[in-house]
Amino acid sequence: MSCQYTHEAIVKLKNSPLTLTPPPRVNLVVLSHDEQYVLRMTERLNGSGLFHIEHVESLSRLRLRKQPMDIVMAEIHADHVDSLMLPCWVGELNAYGRVRRAPHIVWTIKACALDDATSSAAAIEQGRTDIVKGISSIALASYARLARASGIRVEIVAENHPTQLLQVLEKLATAEHLLPQLSQSDRFELLISEDEVVSVITSGENLRVVLQPQYNLASRQVIGAEALIRWQHPIHGDIPPLILIPMVDQLGLGLLLFSHVERAVIEVLGTLDRLGIDIPIAINASARTLCATGLATRLAIKMHKAGLPARRLKIELTEQITPGNELVLSASIMALRAKGFLISLGDFGAGAATLALLTHIPFDEMKVDGKLAGIAEQSPQSSEIISGIVNLARYFNLNLVTAGIEDPSSIEMLNRLGCSAGQGLALAPPLEQADFLRLVAR
Structure with missing residues (x-):
């Protein structure tokens, strides 16, 4: 009787349309008041099919979001202070348990300081460039190290190197998140x-x-x-x-x-x-x-x-x-x-x-x-x-x-x-x- 049941199940499966559940997409929020920056980032990432991309203009609006976020991306710029405040906000989320998991942070830069876009992010991490969009690279690198030391995942990526940007984002898509915990x-x-x-x-x-x-x-x-x-x-x-x-x-x-x-x-x-x-x-x-x-x-x-x-x-x-x-x-x-x-x-x-x-x-x-x-x-x-x-x-x-x-x-x-x-x-x-x-x- 069990063999008959198995045969019937197989026949039913063959006659049914085969559907595969697609992998869940990663929720990526672009934080910027620059519409051109948002458009560039969206165009570069839409082709991967991995990300569900949303746009938020300010950190104050980001604080009001109730939907889950996996990655928050922002441009490093002296006129965009909200991007620099992101680690503080993530630390606050973690300290008070306001989200199930704290999002990763990706800071993008334009590789104008060096000719080689691939090495620009590394140069900033090592403090080998002087100024990045009005911000001291030494101060930025020190700030990123401090954020990582507190458990917050921060990556600095050259914006005009799409391959590198996509590789970093795909790596973060599978990386573990900082879980909220009371100190x-x-x-x-x-x-x-x-x-x-x-x-x-x-x-x-x-x-x-x-x-x-x-x-x-x-x-x-x-x-x-x-x-x-x-x-x-x-x-x-x-x-x-x-x-x-x-x-x-x-x-x-x-x-x-x-x-x-x-x-x-x-x-x-x-x-x-x-x-x-x-x-x-x-x-x-x-x-x-x-x-x-x-x-x-x-x-x-x-x-x-x-x-x-x-x-x-x-x-x-x-x-x-x-x-x-x-x-x-x-x-x-x-x-x-x-x-x-x-x-x-x-x-x-x-x-x-x-x-x-x-x-x-x-x-x-x-x-x-x-x-x-x-x-x-x-x-x-x-x-x-x-x-x-x-x-x-x-x-x-x-x-x-x-x-x-x-x-x-x-x-x-x-x-x-x-x-x-x-x-x-x-x-x-x-x-x-x-x-x-x-x-x-x-």
Whole structure:
């Protein structure tokens, strides 16, 4: 009976018209307000039959699209800023999970800088051309590398080389897409409530202070430390400071947290004093915390009771909150320095830290943002920036500390550029207090 059924099925299939399902076409969106550019791209790609091509005039309209997109193509041009903003938009889609999959990006250029169109895109990637449609090729290549490092697929193609353009697009048609995902920060923000933050800061329960050693980069001797807060949540584990600190500042709990860290640091400084070790420990504080009434006097009294000189407690101005009144901040910092405390300007090169702060407010130290340390070896421009910061620190007679050193190979280079002090995972991770004391005691 099964044989009869199979025979009947075969006969039925032979008598039916044979239809083959065509492969799904790739959704390609051309982003441009130049109708001639859209027409050229459409004519060159229609023949392949692989793409379903649509046209959008601006990034704002692209943001409103609900249909899926596989590839977005745009011309690199100084008058077409939307094309340069595409990686930012794709990163935003990925971060907030607004699409099932983030589209690839293709930037097209006219190969006018070089005679050989095939090598033009490669020349831009390597920064070997000067200007591309009013945009620095070095800056464009750096921007493309940064986008790729964050997981966004970006390709630069010579427009007037149709074969190369089609090859790149066909390759992207089968390439994997960046899938939307919530970052660790986004997940924690959904899990942690404000009530929990208020409770843990007021009680101090499950909070602990760890210490990240700071080293002389030449001798590898410990010359100080930075105190960092850690919150061990009973359900979610360690909560990153990038989540906790902004919530603390938003809830106005910065001074309370500072007091908790301050008590732990003074205890550690007392132990170091009994061991005969004279190194400072830094505590992070927002501008709002530094401007708290009576802070300098209160800290001086506590250090005096502990039998410690004020200079062993360093206060690092962080950049989470900018002060509403720079005059008040300047007065508060001067009061702290008058009591003998050291003041550091943290994360220089990021946030609101500017030359104006250095010129208007007296500091003892400047800390270079960790991102600059991370890219110092990637390009000559990065090294020149760090050298400039070193000279700036010398001009203002400031101690300079490089934060975020994660690559051991960059330690010697930073020291050669004049950054004599630093901290980071390449030197030592943040240590529990007992481990830190054992380290410096050795």
